[in-house]
Amino acid sequence: MTDRSTWTFVALAGLLVVVAGALPMLADARPAYEIPAPTVEEDLAGTDAAGWEEVPAAEVPLESAPSGLPNAETVSTRSVDVQAARSDGEVYLRMQWQDAEASESASAPQDFADAVAVQIPADPGEQPAIAMGSQSNLVNVWYWSDDTGTEELLAGGQGSTTAFDNASVQTWAEHAGSGENGTWTVVFNRPAEPAGDNRTVITGDEDLDIAFAVWDGGNAERSGHKAVSGWYYLPFAGDSGGPPFESILWAIAGLAIVAVVVVTIQGVRRARAGGGE
Amino acid sequence: MAHENFEIADGVDHQVAMVMDLNKCIGCQTCTVACKSIWTEREGTEYMYWNNVETRPGKGYPRRWEEKGGGWASEEHTERTPGEIPSSEDYGEAWEFDHEGILKEGEDKKLAPEGGKPEWGPNWDEDQGAGEHPNSYYFYLPRICNHCTHPSCVEACPRQAVYKREEDGVVLVDQDRCRGYRYCVEGCPYKKIYYNAVSKNSEKCVFCYPRIEGEGPDDEVQPPACADQCVTQLRLAGYLDDTEGPIYKLVEQYEVALPLHPEYQTTPNVYYIPPFAPPQHSEDGETVDVDRIPRSYLEQLFGERVNDALDTIEQERQKVERGGYSELMEILQDRNPAEQYRLEVFSDD
Numbered sequence: 092m093t094d095r096s097t098w099t100f101v102a103l104a105g106l107l108v109v110v111a112g113a114l115p116m117l118a119d120a121r122p123a124y125e126i127p128a129p130t131v132e133e134d135l136a137g138t139d140a141a142g143w144e145e146v147p148a149a150e151v152p153l154e155s156a157p158s159g160l161p162n163a164e165t166v167s168t169r170s171v172d173v174q175a176a177r178s179d180g181e182v183y184l185r186m187q188w189q190d191a192e193a194s195e196s197a198s199a200p201q202d203f204a205d206a207v208a209v210q211i212p213a214d215p216g217e218q219p220a221i222a223m224g225s226q227s228n229l230v231n232v233w234y235w236s237d238d239t240g241t242e243e244l245l246a247g248g249q250g251s252t253t254a255f256d257n258a259s260v261q262t263w264a265e266h267a268g269s270g271e272n273g274t275w276t277v278v279f280n281r282p283a284e285p286a287g288d289n290r291t292v293i294t295g296d297e298d299l300d301i302a303f304a305v306w307d308g309g310n311a312e313r314s315g316h317k318a319v320s321g322w323y324y325l326p327f328a329g330d331s332g333g334p335p336f337e338s339i340l341w342a343i344a345g346l347a348i349v350a351v352v353v354v355t356i357q358g359v360r361r362a363r364a365g366g367g368e
Numbered sequence: 369m370a371h372e373n374f375e376i377a378d379g380v381d382h383q384v385a386m387v388m389d390l391n392k393c394i395g396c397q398t399c400t401v402a403c404k405s406i407w408t409e410r411e412g413t414e415y416m417y418w419n420n421v422e423t424r425p426g427k428g429y430p431r432r433w434e435e436k437g438g439g440w441a442s443e444e445h446t447e448r449t450p451g452e453i454p455s456s457e458d459y460g461e462a463w464e465f466d467h468e469g470i471l472k473e474g475e476d477k478k479l480a481p482e483g484g485k486p487e488w489g490p491n492w493d494e495d496q497g498a499g500e501h502p503n504s505y506y507f508y509l510p511r512i513c514n515h516c517t518h519p520s521c522v523e524a525c526p527r528q529a530v531y532k533r534e535e536d537g538v539v540l541v542d543q544d545r546c547r548g549y550r551y552c553v554e555g556c557p558y559k560k561i562y563y564n565a566v567s568k569n570s571e572k573c574v575f576c577y578p579r580i581e582g583e584g585p586d587d588e589v590q591p592p593a594c595a596d597q598c599v600t601q602l603r604l605a606g607y608l609d610d611t612e613g614p615i616y617k618l619v620e621q622y623e624v625a626l627p628l629h630p631e632y633q634t635t636p637n638v639y640y641i642p643p644f645a646p647p648q649h650s651e652d653g654e655t656v657d658v659d660r661i662p663r664s665y666l667e668q669l670f671g672e673r674v675n676d677a678l679d680t681i682e683q684e685r686q687k688v689e690r691g692g693y694s695e696l697m698e699i700l701q702d703r704n705p706a707e708q709y710r711l712e713v714f715s716d717d
Contacts (some may be wrong), residue, residue: 160526160551161450197548199456200563239568250527252547314526314549 121326125149126301128175128182128325135176135183138265138276143185146174151303151320156222158249158315166318167307171207175301175325177283182293184209184233184279186303191273193266194308195237203308204238205266207277210302211291213245218300221322222315223249231291233279235262236306243281245289249315259285299325374620375635376537376609377517382714383537384575385608385615386595387625388510389641389700392602395494395508397421402597403512406576412566414462417490418573419594421510425498425665428509429490430454430559438520439557439632445518449632451554453563460489498665502653505660507643509669510602512594513560513573514627514636515539521572524555530570536607537637538575546570557632580605580711591709601702606710608637613710614699615639622684622696624677626670641700642666642674644681 121127126149133142151173155166167190174185186207194205212219213229223246224230232244232252243258263278283293293299303320306312376383403419422428430436431454438451463481470479497506515532519539522530529545530552532538541552541561546569552561553570561572576584576592584590595603606615618625618639625639645660666674684694702708 158526161554197563197568198565200459200550200553200565201453201455202565252527314547314551 121149124321124323125326126151126173126175126323128177128327131176131178131183135178135181135185135278136280137263138185138278140278142176142178142183143174146176146185148172148174148187149323151323153303153305153318153320156304156315156317156319158222158317160314160316162311163316165310166312166316167310168305168318171303171305171320173303173323177295180283182281182283185276186279186305187274187276188305189271189273190266190275190307190309191270192309193237193273193275195266197238197308201311203306203311203313204236205275205308206234206236206238206306206313207275208232208234208304209279210246210304211293212300213289213291215291215293215297215299218322220248221302221319223247223251226251229289231289233260233262233281235264235277235279236308237264238308243290255287255290257287259287259290293327295327298328301325374608375517377532379534380532380537381535381717382610383517383608383637384515384580385606385619385637385639386512386592387604387615387618387639387641389602390507390509390643391641392600393421393508393510394600395421395423396599397491398597398599399510399594399603402593403573406593407574410564410566412564413562413571415456415459416562416564416571418560418562419510419512420490421508422491423494423497423506424509424669425506426493426496429460429511430458431460431488431492432458433559434557434629436559437557438524438555438559439634440518440520441633443633445633448520448523448555449557451524451557453550453553454559457488459562460492461486463489499660502651503648503660505645507645507661509628509640510594511558511560511628512592512638513539513575514558514634514638515573515575517635517637518633519556520632520634521552521556521561524551525549526551530561533577536575536577536580538577539572540574540577541570541572543567543569543571557629557634558636589711589715591711595709601705601708604708607714610710610713613713614707615710617695617699622680623673624680624696626673626677628669630671630673640670641681642670642677644678 127147131142134140135142150170152170153168155164168188171186171188176183197204210230210232213231217228219228219230226247229245229247232246234242234244241258241260241262243255243260244252245255246252260279260281265276268274300322302322305318399419400417400421407418408416420429436452436454437449439449441447441449465479466482469475495506497504499505515538519532522532527545529542533540548568550563550570553563561570563570578584579590582589590596591605595605604615606613608615610616625641627636627639648656648658648660650656684696688694688697
């Protein structure tokens, strides 16, 4: 094998390494628990606003919250599709989930309305307890139900939600279809950096922890009887390729493969050269 | 505060209480109207009767409330009994009448509930009772919130919006904290908390606390409106721990005033003097020595202690009939009206 063919082989091996390294990244376009949050120029204000077409959705699995309330373990909603985007100083979230029939109003003693909520830390630098935060680490909750409308809440532990005065959150909501195709779509919008104490300031400089909850009013879900996610995050820190350690591991693995190929080729060449003497 | 003979809730200074003598109730609903006029003539409260009077035996208000769970599983008060929220139909919808059309616009139709013939409502089974002629029977049972010593509604609320007031044990719903989850409605075995679909909060009897605080008419301490307006003045209002008062004597000393459904384990603070009725008659009209109201039925409502209570009252009555003196009979006959409402005994505390 000539030097030229050796280097061609090495180059091919290197290419293979790059492709092999990139494949898992392509197959799983983002790290687990990341909700992409691109900046979008087009309109996001509405359940069918044009801007949502260019925002990738993350499917977030949900399970019952361990609240200890009666029937808390039986929840209807298994997952929610979440889209997040930034636009001109505003943050938007669109959530969509299957619900055969809209429970829109609590106009009778036994009726409960469907609802959805987003939870973020009041202080984005520190991840609070998942169940409504704690007294020392508060959360902001953006809540919507068709019965009571939109609420912007502050919480410091279970049972402590308190409404902010003058909510800075607005919503758009729509239920379409029925049965298997019945779907709620709710869009939350809030300025990234609103005024007021204890309101989460979303600077865009650091990732934002975020969690989700859905209540099926038809199943008498309310309060801590709800379907919830764990913590996810919006990758506002600028690196949407995932945590750095993952790239470093792939780089080390790639270099190791290249080194093994080079050493093997050198060995084969030496062996052939020795055999020809 | 330590109380030797009886229990009041931890953290509560005094416990308001009411005794209702069922032998005096004529089912006139004046208490119901008094309560409704003051407290539940707002939007969303139309179907609510914080005070109601139901005929017994009967299904009650809301319909079959005794079958809807709630309360505590045992006297340990560690585990609650699951409960359910009554339906609109069980409460009975507030009927709409076309007064305007009939009375002012001359529409030719009967004054009847709009939207079809109703099939149930509060007091629907009034005076039906039970038994066969000539031994049929019924009595009236006025009901308000029991302001329990172990209120399961308080425990049921995940937001601590329902609480027992420190100064007098009145159970209240903090309307600012309440978010209308209705776990209290499920949790109350007496179904005396109601959901307001307009305010989106739950609400209940407040023992007319502004009146007992002197914030009512004429800036004077007044008894709860249901007691004040009662035609036969069958209610005593005061404090269970007022050991000089008639409520303490009836409940703790003579043990003739009993809580409704003590097996719910919430320790109510509304007590009832159980009803007497004439004995049964034979077919030819002769009196026979058989209780008209079966003791078994009264035991269902008030527990086995109802037997001793009725025996005690009977003995004291016979004592008076023989010309003797009975403090118990004096109390039951309201011979001293000044004692009926002892609501200022702790006002200097």
